[in-house]
Amino acid sequence: MYFAEPVAKLIEHLGKLPGIGPKTAQKLALYLLEIPEEEARALAEAIITARKNTKYCSVCFNLTDTDPCAICQNPGRNHRLLMVVEEPKDVAAMERTGSFNGIYHVLHGVLSPIKGIGPEDLKVRELLLRLSREPVEEIIIATNPTVEGEATAMYLASLLKPLNFKVTRIAHGLPVGSDIEYADELTIRKALEGRRVLE
Amino acid sequence: MYFAEPVAKLIEHLGKLPGIGPKTAQKLALYLLEIPEEEARALAEAIITARKNTKYCSVCFNLTDTDPCAICQNPGRNHRLLMVVEEPKDVAAMERTGSFNGIYHVLHGVLSPIKGIGPEDLKVRELLLRLSREPVEEIIIATNPTVEGEATAMYLASLLKPLNFKVTRIAHGLPVGSDIEYADELTIRKALEGRRVLE
Numbered sequence: 298m299y300f301a302e303p304v305a306k307l308i309e310h311l312g313k314l315p316g317i318g319p320k321t322a323q324k325l326a327l328y329l330l331e332i333p334e335e336e337a338r339a340l341a342e343a344i345i346t347a348r349k350n351t352k353y354c355s356v357c358f359n360l361t362d363t364d365p366c367a368i369c370q371n372p373g374r375n376h377r378l379l380m381v382v383e384e385p386k387d388v389a390a391m392e393r394t395g396s397f398n399g400i401y402h403v404l405h406g407v408l409s410p411i412k413g414i415g416p417e418d419l420k421v422r423e424l425l426l427r428l429s430r431e432p433v434e435e436i437i438i439a440t441n442p443t444v445e446g447e448a449t450a451m452y453l454a455s456l457l458k459p460l461n462f463k464v465t466r467i468a469h470g471l472p473v474g475s476d477i478e479y480a481d482e483l484t485i486r487k488a489l490e491g492r493r494v495l496e
Numbered sequence: 497m498y499f500a501e502p503v504a505k506l507i508e509h510l511g512k513l514p515g516i517g518p519k520t521a522q523k524l525a526l527y528l529l530e531i532p533e534e535e536a537r538a539l540a541e542a543i544i545t546a547r548k549n550t551k552y553c554s555v556c557f558n559l560t561d562t563d564p565c566a567i568c569q570n571p572g573r574n575h576r577l578l579m580v581v582e583e584p585k586d587v588a589a590m591e592r593t594g595s596f597n598g599i600y601h602v603l604h605g606v607l608s609p610i611k612g613i614g615p616e617d618l619k620v621r622e623l624l625l626r627l628s629r630e631p632v633e634e635i636i637i638a639t640n641p642t643v644e645g646e647a648t649a650m651y652l653a654s655l656l657k658p659l660n661f662k663v664t665r666i667a668h669g670l671p672v673g674s675d676i677e678y679a680d681e682l683t684i685r686k687a688l689e690g691r692r693v694l695e
Contacts, residue, residue, distance in 0.1 A: 299588035301561040307546040310539040315527050321515065327585055328514050329543055330550060330559065337547050340509040341540040344528055347506040348536050351529060360529065362500040386526055389498035 304330065356427065358403040358420045360385040368400055375399045377434040381424065381453060383407055383441060391439070399437070402427065407445040408452055416452065424453075428460070435463040442469050442487075503529065555626065557602040557619045559584040567599055574598045576633040580623065580652060582606055582640060590638070598636070601626065606644040607651055615651065623652075627659065634662040641668050641686075 300308065304326060312322035329337045353359065354366035361367065368374060368388075378399030382388055388401050404419040416422075428436075438453055440446035454464045469487035471480055480488075499507065503525060511521035528536045552558065553565035560566065567573060567587075577598030581587055587600050603618040615621075627635075637652055639645035653663045668686035670679055679687075 299591040300584075301550055301559055301565070303542075303546040303549040303561055304559055307542040310542040313535070313539075314524055316520065316523070323585060323588070324515070325513055326546065327559075327583075330546060334547055336512070337543055340512075341543040343502075343506040343509040344536055344540040347502040347525065347529060348533055350502040351500055360500050360503055360526075362502055366500070384526075385499070386522060389522070392498040 300326075353403075353405075357401045358405060358423065359388050359401055373398075377432055378437070379428075379431075379433045379435070380437040380439050382439050383446065383449075387439065387441075404440070404449070407440055407443075407449040409445050419449075421453070421456070425456070428457075428462070433462065435465060437465050437467060439467045499525075552602075556600045557604060557622065558587050558600055572597075576631055577636070578627075578630075578632045578634070579636040579638050581638050582645065582648075586638065586640075603639070603648070606639055606642075606648040608644050618648075620652070620655070624655070627656075627661070632661065634664060636664050636666060638666045 299305075307326040307329065308319070308322045311317055311325050312319055314322075317325070329340070350362050351360050352362075352364060354361045354364055354369055356365045356369040359366050359368065363370070375398050379402055380391065380397060380399055381402045381404060382391065383404055383406060385403055388403060391397050391401075402420065402424050404421070404424075406414055406419050408414060408416065408419070427433075436453075436457055438450040440449045450466055454466075457464045468491050469484065470491050471477065471484060471488050477485065498504075506525040506528065507518070507521045510516055510524050511518055513521075516524070528539070549561050550559050551561075551563060553560045553563055553568055555564045555568040558565050558567065562569070574597050578601055579590065579596060579598055580601045580603060581590065582603055582605060584602055587602060590596050590600075601619065601623050603620070603623075605613055605618050607613060607615065607618070626632075635652075635656055637649040639648045649665055653665075656663045667690050668683065669690050670676065670683060670687050676684065
């Protein structure tokens, strides 16, 4: 033990966080011991409060401190337009753009045969249940443009189309500000497939 | 606000940590909300416990949960050999090598005219006081091999030599496993100056 026991323990706990190696854990621990006590305490309390006061919305399964969440409760949002995303962080990313005014449904994962994740592990049944009582017309599937995200999109489309919803998928293509030269072939192919008439 | 308020607050607090940007803060916050509650609570409690139960040793000013610290209290250590370091993390680095059996004195910084840090901001007076009552014979100055660390070493040497202590400085030279080709000129010059007879 090269540090006093409470310090060693703090380093150990910080080292369990994703992407935090032993050196960073040590740096963070010593930082937390240096700053004013109330700042360190504020972080500790923020962890406990966030755990205590957040849950998943019983409607859309986004992280929330009210149930239903602020978005589901908001009559100003378009409840006819529902976007399906993988994780709460995708809701945050979408909200940041300010360009979507519909409501969300968070799957909490994607289908992955390799990891043994099937539809029953995602909020799919909850989505169908919800669609049976809500006035949704269009469903935008905004899972990530990865193999698993695509497979999940396909699966959901096959499930939802027969129920007469308009099912759409966010566009694939070249990211704004990127270089065609450095784009991968699949992205270029998708960008070509998704081409639009300039008017 | 793209996340529920307690989540946003947690992200904000995590984002204040050194080297943690907004993206990492978001990742860490969502991770802390996903793991079992007791693990998140354990981290929060480790922060509070570390703050409550650690202080600086009143003798050597290292971080400790007992006063004097375990090293200062240990009769098995050589109390005639004292190493001066900048920070508690340097004590940990030195202890990890297992090659030093003396005692320490932590300065808590280095002299820096630019940042306005003078001897009165470091534990220098405490060092002199300590030396007047402890049986120290040799003082190893192990401040970092930086401009400020060097200046601090010079200053301490000028202070301690007239008091008839043997004052030494850790060696500068090429790090083990490094390449002469890529070493900077100053390091090579120091390595030459510090050359030793092979016997």
